[in-house]
Amino acid sequence: MQHDEIQQIFLLECDEGLDLAERALLACKDGNQDAEAINSIFRAVHSIKGGAGAFGFTPLQSFTHKFETVLQQVRDGDKPLTPALLTTLIRAFDVLTDHVSAIKGQAEAPADGPISAELEAIADSDGAEEPEPARPDPVINETPSPSVADDAANDDLEIDFDDLLADLNAPEPAAGGHVIHLRPTMRALDNGSDPLLLIRELCGQGAIVRTVDLTALPDLDNFEPEGAYIGWEIDVPASVPRTTIEEIFDFVGEACGLSIHEYGEEPRFTDFPQRPVMPVAPEAETAATAVPNKAEVSAPAATVASTGQSVTPPKTEAGSPAPVPTEAPAAGPTPNAQVNAGPVPTIRVDLDRLDRLVDTVGELVITQSMLAQRLSGAGVAAEDELSQLEYLTRELQDCAMALRAQPIRSVFSRVPRIVRELEAETGKRVTLTVEGEATELDKTVIERIGEPLTHLIRNAIDHGLEKIEDRIAAGKAAEGNVRLAAEQRGGHILISVSDDGRGIDRARVFQKAVDRKIVAADARLTDDEIDNLIFAPGFSTAEQVSNISGRGVGLDVVKQAIQGLGGRVSISSEPGKGTSFSLSLPLTLAIADGMIVSCGGETLILPLNNVVESLQAKPGELKRLSPTQHVINVRGSFLPVIPLITSLGIGETETVSEQSVLIVVETESFGQIAIQVDAIQDQRQVVIKSLETNFRPITGIGGATILGDGRIALIVDVEALASAAHSPRELDLAA
Amino acid sequence: MGPITILTVDDSPSMRALLKHALVGQGHVVHDAEDGLIALDWLNRHIPDLVITDINMPNMDGFGLIEALRKQDRYRDMPILVLSTESSDEKKVRARDAGATGWIVKPFDPDKLAAAVRRVTH
Numbered sequence: 106m107q108h109d110e111i112q113q114i115f116l117l118e119c120d121e122g123l124d125l126a127e128r129a130l131l132a133c134k135d136g137n138q139d140a141e142a143i144n145s146i147f148r149a150v151h152s153i154k155g156g157a158g159a160f161g162f163t164p165l166q167s168f169t170h171k172f173e174t175v176l177q178q179v180r181d182g183d184k185p186l187t188p189a190l191l192t193t194l195i196r197a198f199d200v201l202t203d204h205v206s207a208i209k210g211q212a213e214a215p216a217d218g219p220i221s222a223e224l225e226a227i228a229d230s231d232g233a234e235e236p237e238p239a240r241p242d243p244v245i246n247e248t249p250s251p252s253v254a255d256d257a258a259n260d261d262l263e264i265d266f267d268d269l270l271a272d273l274n275a276p277e278p279a280a281g282g283h284v285i286h287l288r289p290t291m292r293a294l295d296n297g298s299d300p301l302l303l304i305r306e307l308c309g310q311g312a313i314v315r316t317v318d319l320t321a322l323p324d325l326d327n328f329e330p331e332g333a334y335i336g337w338e339i340d341v342p343a344s345v346p347r348t349t350i351e352e353i354f355d356f357v358g359e360a361c362g363l364s365i366h367e368y369g370e371e372p373r374f375t376d377f378p379q380r381p382v383m384p385v386a387p388e389a390e391t392a393a394t395a396v397p398n399k400a401e402v403s404a405p406a407a408t409v410a411s412t413g414q415s416v417t418p419p420k421t422e423a424g425s426p427a428p429v430p431t432e433a434p435a436a437g438p439t440p441n442a443q444v445n446a447g448p449v450p451t452i453r454v455d456l457d458r459l460d461r462l463v464d465t466v467g468e469l470v471i472t473q474s475m476l477a478q479r480l481s482g483a484g485v486a487a488e489d490e491l492s493q494l495e496y497l498t499r500e501l502q503d504c505a506m507a508l509r510a511q512p513i514r515s516v517f518s519r520v521p522r523i524v525r526e527l528e529a530e531t532g533k534r535v536t537l538t539v540e541g542e543a544t545e546l547d548k549t550v551i552e553r554i555g556e557p558l559t560h561l562i563r564n565a566i567d568h569g570l571e572k573i574e575d576r577i578a579a580g581k582a583a584e585g586n587v588r589l590a591a592e593q594r595g596g597h598i599l600i601s602v603s604d605d606g607r608g609i610d611r612a613r614v615f616q617k618a619v620d621r622k623i624v625a626a627d628a629r630l631t632d633d634e635i636d637n638l639i640f641a642p643g644f645s646t647a648e649q650v651s652n653i654s655g656r657g658v659g660l661d662v663v664k665q666a667i668q669g670l671g672g673r674v675s676i677s678s679e680p681g682k683g684t685s686f687s688l689s690l691p692l693t694l695a696i697a698d699g700m701i702v703s704c705g706g707e708t709l710i711l712p713l714n715n716v717v718e719s720l721q722a723k724p725g726e727l728k729r730l731s732p733t734q735h736v737i738n739v740r741g742s743f744l745p746v747i748p749l750i751t752s753l754g755i756g757e758t759e760t761v762s763e764q765s766v767l768i769v770v771e772t773e774s775f776g777q778i779a780i781q782v783d784a785i786q787d788q789r790q791v792v793i794k795s796l797e798t799n800f801r802p803i804t805g806i807g808g809a810t811i812l813g814d815g816r817i818a819l820i821v822d823v824e825a826l827a828s829a830a831h832s833p834r835e836l837d838l839a840a
Numbered sequence: 841m842g843p844i845t846i847l848t849v850d851d852s853p854s855m856r857a858l859l860k861h862a863l864v865g866q867g868h869v870v871h872d873a874e875d876g877l878i879a880l881d882w883l884n885r886h887i888p889d890l891v892i893t894d895i896n897m898p899n900m901d902g903f904g905l906i907e908a909l910r911k912q913d914r915y916r917d918m919p920i921l922v923l924s925t926e927s928s929d930e931k932k933v934r935a936r937d938a939g940a941t942g943w944i945v946k947p948f949d950p951d952k953l954a955a956a957v958r959r960v961t962h
Contacts, residue, residue, distance in 0.1 A: 111861060115854035151896050152852045155925045158947030159858055166947075170925075296910070296939045297919040302959050352952075353959065356932060356943040 113453075115156040119205045122149035123198075124518055130195050131521060138186055146194075147176040150201065157208075165204045168217050171224040172197050178228065193227065196220055199522055282343040284315070284371035285350060288362035289333035300361045303353050304337060310349070312341040316374050336362075338374040456548075459508055466498075466505045467696055467792035473498045474789055474813035499790070502696055510545035513591050513600070516555050517542050520562055520589055527566045533573060534584040535566055541591035546598050550670050550690055554600070557663040561602040561686050562587065564660065569604035569684050579681065581605070597672075597714060598692060603685035609678040611635045618644060636676045640664045671807065673772075673824050699791040699810070699820065700768065702782040704749045705756035709782070710791055710810060710820040715770040717777060719785060722767060737767060737779050744769065747830045748781040749821070753805055775827040789813075793820065805829060843867040844889035844961055849879040849905060850923065851897040855946070859892065859923070862950040866957075876900025880908055887914060890961055892921045892944070895931070903938045910939035919960035923948070 126149040129142040154169035156162075175194070178184040186194075203215035285307075289300050304314065318336035322328075341350060347365060354363045366372070477491050517539050524537045546554070570576075570585035577583055586605045591598060611632060618638045619626045630638075638644060642661040667674045672690035691697070691714075698713035726738045727746070735746040746767065750756045767779040791810035796802060796819075799809070807822035846868050848859045856872045863870045871888065873879035875897040883891070891909070895902035902922055909915035919941040924931065927945050935943060944956045 111857040155946045297917045297941045
């Protein structure tokens with residue numbers, strides 16, 4: 106595994122961590138603060154800090170450190186989680202999110218100065234601060250002279266170090282290395298520690314054991330197998346800085362009785378009190394005095410090692426005369442790997458490969474239908490096999506599409522923050538309700554839905570919701586409600602953004618549209634038509650641009666973005682009660698079920714998602730409104746009839762007769778309409794090929810596909826067809 | 841020191857991956873676990889030469905893991921290194937009391953990691 110890949114894992118982990126932390130923070134905000142919530146925020150931040158350091162993201166690391174310090178104090182109960190502190194934590198969280206975006210290269214590193222200062226001030230208040238560990242200045246000696254130690258070790262203790270150092274041209278006597286004394290305590294061998302390993306490491310760097318003190322060694326009767334009795338005096342050359350020594354003994358320095366001295370300034374090793382740390386029985390003490398006071402050695406590391414090993418005891422219970430083997434039936438909590446099995450295992454796949462799979466499955470669908478057509482044309486009876494093939498192809502396609510599907514949570518999870526920011530900017534109070542986060546959409550849709558959705562949320566809060574005083578005056582709760590919901594309905598995903606604000610002021614919208622010359626002043630528009638004017642290009646203007654939803658782009662951009670994804674936007678609004686935007690998006694951008702129809706000699710596809718039913722008009726059901734406009738009475742409701750042949754300009758005007766086939770389709774904005782075609786040919790899956798990328802966009806046509814016989818057929822965009830037929834004005838605008 | 845078997849315990853997948861990358865690169869055999877409980881379960885069935893554990897983890901933290909292991913005879917003397925972003929003396933004392941053998945500060949440099957491993961394994 107390469108470093109970059111690990112870094113990718115880290116970035117994913119950051120997202121997960123932020124997600125967890127945000128949920129926990131919001132739970133706290135809602136009054137559900139418990140120890141686990143705080144702990145999970147702490148862990149998330151802590152984990153990000155760890156990775157940030159490992160990958161060299163210094164600003165992120167330093168920010169998370171400050172954040173973590175405060176979180177830790179809250180977790181440990183040193184600081185009460187007051188609403189003010191919670192607000193600070195949420196703001197810090199937002200900055201943290203920005204930091205993470207910055208390391209992903211998605212944004213500039215945020216200016217975290219003010220919030221950092223705030224966090225530090227909180228951490229330092231109350232004397233509950235976490236002291237920075239005192240780090241000694243690294244003393245790095247530029248003139249390594251390992252031979253100092255060699256020479257020193259080969260002489261006896263009476264050597265004049267000053268002379269020796271002078272001979273070696275050491276610039277400063279103080280820089281000439283160190284002498285360390287080790288007098289391990291009885292605990293030095295606990296927990297699998299072994300000072301010998303540390304001495305070996307030092308020796309590996311050129312240190313020489315000068316003296317081994319065996320004075321504390323008891324006689325055999327009093328010998329604790331796990332006790333440590335030997336003291337060492339070690340010369341460490343100047344090439345080994347003091348920090349390295351401290352690092353080596355970092356965790357066990359105390360247990361090893363470590364003391365570090367400048368070369369030449371060390372106390373006499375024998376000046377130490379004998380057996381300073383060894384609780385030995387009195388009689389043992391007497392016995393121990395029989396041992397020679399000091400053993401002088403000028404031993405290389407190996408000798409010391411063997412000496413050390415000879416006293417490394419077999420493993421028995423320390424301090425108990427008759428070690429009883431304690432059967433330890435896993436004294437800790439019972440582990441249960443199943444319960445805590447963690448997330449479902451996943452595999453990361455290159456997106457290109459995934460796309461290739463989806464493309465190939467698309468081609469397979471085409472080939473399968475070609476094959477079916479060829480076989481039936483040749484009179485081969487292979488229906489069972491063909492239907493099996495079709496079934497398998499469809500399964501394969503579903504699997505491939507599922508690979509590209511992602512829950513919309515990743516998009517929705519950005520919304521709470523946007524809401525918080527807007528609350529701060531507008532002074533409004535907002536309760537956000539989010540539903541259907543688990544709804545899955547195609548990855549491409551997920552990637553491109555974020556901007557439009559953000560825009561709608563901003564719009565809802567900035568324009569939709571009233572100011573607090575206006576809400577109260579209108580008899581509403583001070584807190585506005587914004588609801589964001591996603592659900593799958595048939596072959597579509599519906600996403601709605603609703604608010605309980607003032608609703609669209611239709612008189613103002615109409616007036617504005619007239620001012621902008623979007624509609625004629627004498628136009629008579631329905632409420633729906635007026636509402637839809639806010640999507641018209643050029644409706645949004647500088648006059649209404651605020652910091653928030655303005656930004657110079659209007660809702661027309663939202664509409665374009667959604668249409669670019671093969672989706673629809675619709676709006677419904679009730680004065681005084683609120684506004685709701687609905688986005689309808691296709692489940693997949695690649696394959697759709699289609700009804701193949703013929704019309705004026707052309708073969709066309711109607712997306713099956715839109716098709717409600719097909720019918721032939723019975724006598725009397727067709728009504729003529731004008732020479733070109735008909736409606737049909739379908740079980741009591743009148744639907745407009747749209748002849749495909751003329752609306753797409755395939756042929757000359759054709760009279761709508763009772764022999765025509767009418768296909769009733771459901772549209773998002775205009776309800777049901779009946780599309781008139783010559784005949785229905787078939788119903789099958791089609792692979793959608795974009796017209797925009799391969800040719801150019803055509804109003805009324807959503808895309809193209811390749812039929813089983815290799816011909817190209819156009820896919821009708823039912824929505825655009827309905828809208829063109831419904832309001833010629835809009836068609837004019839588009840033209 | 842030859843290759844040894846190491847269990848790493850950390851709830852962060854990237855940290856586990858980094859540890860594995862570094863330690864496998866140094867010739868060791870590495871197993872990993874996501875938290876103290878999962879580690880303890882694994883350790884009931886296997887005996888590695890060394891455990892390297894994070895402190896802050898869900899379900900069972902590093903201190904809990906070390907304390908649980910030290911209660912078992914077979915783990916009483918096994919080296920256990922703590923890997924932590926913290927370096928406060930207070931935390932180190934806590935780790936020592938729990939029974940840790942050594943301390944590695946996150947983020948680690950692979951050479952320092954190797955040195956820390958050498959310091960506790962024969």
